[in-house]
Amino acid sequence: xxxxxxxxxxxxxxxxxxxxxxxxxxxxxxxxxxxxxxxxxxxxxxxxxxxxxxxxxxxxxxxxxxxxxxxxxxxxxxxxxxxxxxxxxxxxxxxxxxxxxxxxxxxxxxxxxxxxxxxxxxxxxxxxxxxxxxxxxxxxxxxxxxxxxxxxxxxxxxxxxxxxxxxxxxxxxxxxxxxxxxxxxxxxxxxxxxxxxxxxxxxxxxxxxxxxxxxxxxxxxxxxxxxxxxxxxxxxxxxxxxxxxxxxxxxxxxxxxxxxxxxxxxxxxxxxxxxxxxxxxxxxxxxxxxxxxxxxxxxxxxxxxxxxxxxxxxxxxxxxxxxxxxxxxxxxxxxxxxxxxxxxxxxxxxxxxxxxxxxxxxxxxxxxxxxxxxxxxxxxxxxxxxxxx
Amino acid sequence: xxxxxxxxxxxxxxxxxxxxxxxxxxxxxxxxxxxxxxxxxxxxxxxxxxxxxxxxxxxxxxxxxxxxxxxxxxxxxxxxxxxxxxxxxxxxxxxxxxxxxxxxxxxxxxxxxxxxxxxxxxxxxxxxxxxxxxxxxxxxxxxxxxxxxxxxxxxxxxxxxxxxxxxxxxxxxxxxxxxxxxxxxxxxxxxxxxxxxxxxxxxxxxxxxxxxxxxxxxxxxxxxxxxxxxxxxxxxxxxxxxxxxxxxxxxxxxxxxxxxxxxxxxxxxxxxxxxxxxxxxxxxxxxxxxxxxxxxxxxxxxxxxxxxxxxxxxxxxxxxxxxxxxxxxxxxxxxxxxxxxxxxxxxxxxxxxxxxxxxxxxxxxxxxxxxxxxxxxxxxxxxxxxxxx
Numbered sequence: 001x002x003x004x005x006x007x008x009x010x011x012x013x014x015x016x017x018x019x020x021x022x023x024x025x026x027x028x029x030x031x032x033x034x035x036x037x038x039x040x041x042x043x044x045x046x047x048x049x050x051x052x053x054x055x056x057x058x059x060x061x062x063x064x065x066x067x068x069x070x071x072x073x074x075x076x077x078x079x080x081x082x083x084x085x086x087x088x089x090x091x092x093x094x095x096x097x098x099x100x101x102x103x104x105x106x107x108x109x110x111x112x113x114x115x116x117x118x119x120x121x122x123x124x125x126x127x128x129x130x131x132x133x134x135x136x137x138x139x140x141x142x143x144x145x146x147x148x149x150x151x152x153x154x155x156x157x158x159x160x161x162x163x164x165x166x167x168x169x170x171x172x173x174x175x176x177x178x179x180x181x182x183x184x185x186x187x188x189x190x191x192x193x194x195x196x197x198x199x200x201x202x203x204x205x206x207x208x209x210x211x212x213x214x215x216x217x218x219x220x221x222x223x224x225x226x227x228x229x230x231x232x233x234x235x236x237x238x239x240x241x242x243x244x245x246x247x248x249x250x251x252x253x254x255x256x257x258x259x260x261x262x263x264x265x266x267x268x269x270x271x272x273x274x275x276x277x278x279x280x281x282x283x284x285x286x287x288x289x290x291x292x293x294x295x296x297x298x299x300x301x302x303x304x305x306x307x308x309x310x311x312x313x314x315x316x317x318x319x320x321x322x323x324x325x326x327x328x329x330x331x332x333x334x335x336x337x338x339x340x341x342x343x344x345x346x347x348x349x350x351x352x353x354x355x356x357x358x359x360x361x362x363x364x365x366x367x368x369x370x371x372x373x374x375x376x377x378x379x380x381x382x383x384x385x386x387x388x389x
Numbered sequence: 390x391x392x393x394x395x396x397x398x399x400x401x402x403x404x405x406x407x408x409x410x411x412x413x414x415x416x417x418x419x420x421x422x423x424x425x426x427x428x429x430x431x432x433x434x435x436x437x438x439x440x441x442x443x444x445x446x447x448x449x450x451x452x453x454x455x456x457x458x459x460x461x462x463x464x465x466x467x468x469x470x471x472x473x474x475x476x477x478x479x480x481x482x483x484x485x486x487x488x489x490x491x492x493x494x495x496x497x498x499x500x501x502x503x504x505x506x507x508x509x510x511x512x513x514x515x516x517x518x519x520x521x522x523x524x525x526x527x528x529x530x531x532x533x534x535x536x537x538x539x540x541x542x543x544x545x546x547x548x549x550x551x552x553x554x555x556x557x558x559x560x561x562x563x564x565x566x567x568x569x570x571x572x573x574x575x576x577x578x579x580x581x582x583x584x585x586x587x588x589x590x591x592x593x594x595x596x597x598x599x600x601x602x603x604x605x606x607x608x609x610x611x612x613x614x615x616x617x618x619x620x621x622x623x624x625x626x627x628x629x630x631x632x633x634x635x636x637x638x639x640x641x642x643x644x645x646x647x648x649x650x651x652x653x654x655x656x657x658x659x660x661x662x663x664x665x666x667x668x669x670x671x672x673x674x675x676x677x678x679x680x681x682x683x684x685x686x687x688x689x690x691x692x693x694x695x696x697x698x699x700x701x702x703x704x705x706x707x708x709x710x711x712x713x714x715x716x717x718x719x720x721x722x723x724x725x726x727x728x729x730x731x732x733x734x735x736x737x738x739x740x741x742x743x744x745x746x747x748x749x750x751x752x753x754x755x756x757x758x759x760x761x762x763x764x765x766x767x768x769x770x771x772x773x774x775x776x777x778x
Contacts, residue, residue: 004405
């Protein structure tokens with residue numbers, strides 16, 4: 001672990017079937033005005049909305065509502081929430097939903113009292129937050145992004161067609177998060193498997209980079225194995241509590257700084273997907289899977305030993321009588337087979353991309369890179385493979 | 390993950406060669422009087438004592454010293470520190486050393502303002518702490534216990550020959566911990582390998598219990614693999630920074646609630662070792678290793694599938710043509726071979742035990758149990774195997 005690091009994570013996690021029982025006592029720590037932030041009403045169907053409203057009312061809270069937060073939350077929506085926060089003097093933003101809702105809540109938290117344009121300052125110039133931050137808490141209903149226990153916030157600016165993300169310092173993390181795996185039972189399979197690939201991608205972005213020999217690599221392998229194991233069960237039986245709970249907790253860990261400490265990390269797959277998402281509004285995990293396969297087949301030779309390790313430690317590929325290249329590619333093949341078994345879409349045409357979009361996506365993608373720093377032309381070539389997959 | 394849990398860990402970790410650079414800015418968050426708590430002077434030999442004194446003086450702090458904290462810190466020492474804290478109105482206890490020093494600092498923290506006898510209230514009756522807690526911070530010089538990022542505090546009461554431990558809630562955790570792997574370079578090999586088995590034992594205590602299918606089990610397997618890998622390098626070359634840094638961070642994680650969430654856990658090996666330690670004052674990790682081998686060989690059949698998984702996932706045991714019992718026992722054999730390669734002592738006679746002590750240890754051991762709840766006679770039988778190993 002040659003790269004020095006600071007690790008801090010103050011989020012309190014309440015996990016399990018009775019996790020909501022902790023909401024009342026947590027509410028005592030904050031002021032009277034709570035903003036409920038949520039999506040398009042799924043939380044009403046599962047009864048969670050009524051339950052939370054009832055708890056807030058019993059605790060004598062004033063409730064402000066921000067509903068209709070979309071899958072790729074827009075900066076326009078952030079500004080709508082920020083205005084509500086200022087007008088009502090909101091003391092706590094309670095986000096109920098998946099990563100999009102929580103990301104949006106964090107964006108509102110840092111933007112409400114920002115002087116100047118928050119988009120430019122916080123998502124383009126990555127300035128430190130120097131204004132008042134409104135505490136965010138979350139009740140998670142969709143596993144995938146890990147936003148419930150990190151400072152990440154990905155926002156789409158539709159005006160300029162940019163989907164930018166950043167990880168804010170830990171004081172922007174949710175102060176507490178309530179994780180009940182049963183809340184994810186009614187989620188459509190499409191979204192469940194999209195979330196599954198999202199968590200796997202978070203781990204691979206950290207894994208395929210830099211030194212190969214740090215403790216974080218071993219943790220990532222373990223967590224990937226756990227996700228693969230539980231995903232197969234959950235795809236067959238979405239109400240298997242054990243599998244869904246493993247996936248929910250794996251998701252929280254997968255996009256948590258603790259899993260990738262002292263790694264340089266890659267994140268090019270996410271950069272390409274962000275632009276794919278900005279143009280197509282596709283499900284994040286589907287976009288990641290579609291990009292990952294051609295991306296890893298393109299870069300594996302630059303990190304050959306790590307891809308061999310990935311094949312053997314994560315996918316149990318037998319190495320007998322095979323070259324390193326064969327083993328590495330078999331590992332990626334095994335991942336492709338798993339992706340297909342889960343019903344994850346890997347063709348970006350199916351995700352809404354058109355041929356005309358491909359150069360626009362390639363040219364607007366941020367270049368980061370792990371084992372290999374790509375050119376825009378190479379990104380275009382990868383997108384073309386994903387388009388004809 | 391069928392067992393609901395709450396997870397919270399507010400400790401900030403500064404990790405790496407330059408981690409000490411963060412001490413000054415952290416000191417700003419606390420009052421003027423700092424108690425330095427340390428052991429028998431090893432920190433003076435490596436220059437760390439002078440460096441810390443100089444930083445404290447530059448920050449205008451009043452320094453109170455508590456030195457001579459021993460390997461198994463005594464309640465008497467805790468009382469000495471508690472008196473110093475009260476007399477000097479200490480604002481922060483800065484523990485410099487390994488787990489014993491940090492455990493002792495936490496014990497002083499909760500005991501200084503305790504009404505009544507702290508030993509009885511907090512280590513016998515496990516009462517919640519209802520008095521003022523003095524913040525503790527740490528600078529780690531020995532990897533093994535994980536005390537730098539948890540609420541654990543193991544104290545020996547020599548008067549009644551009891552070594553009792555408990556995990557206090559997260560508000561007793563160190564507020565920050567400074568981890569520079571280079572501080573561990575000058576440690577005698579005996580203590581280094583003792584710490585290595587200590588961290589492995591923490592993971593196995595969580596692993597060999599309850600349901601076999603939770604995310605925590607996969608994380609534990611990954612972390613055990615990392616420890617085994619780095620231990621082999623560190624035993625050959627104690628100043629290999631990469632290996633020592635992996636071991637240091639693995640140690641912090643190994644005894645951290647995050648690794649065993651939703652597991653019932655065992656901890657019988659620790660219970661037996663605590664009494665072995667109370668009678669012999671042996672190095673904790675050595676005692677754990679000596680007890681573990683006969684203990685696991687005795688209980689493996691009650692958790693057979695998990696021991697098979699341990700053998701294959703952690704020790705790469707080939708299963709071809711073997712019965713489950715054979716695979717499970719080969720896994721324990723592989724661990725024994727690793728223990729011997731590291732130079733870890735597995736005979737409790739060598740650790741200071743006498744034949745007369747064995748029934749006293751067995752009869753005073755707390756019975757917990759994972760796959761099998763032992764009787765005092767069974768513990769005695771295990772101790773006898775460890776005595777003639």
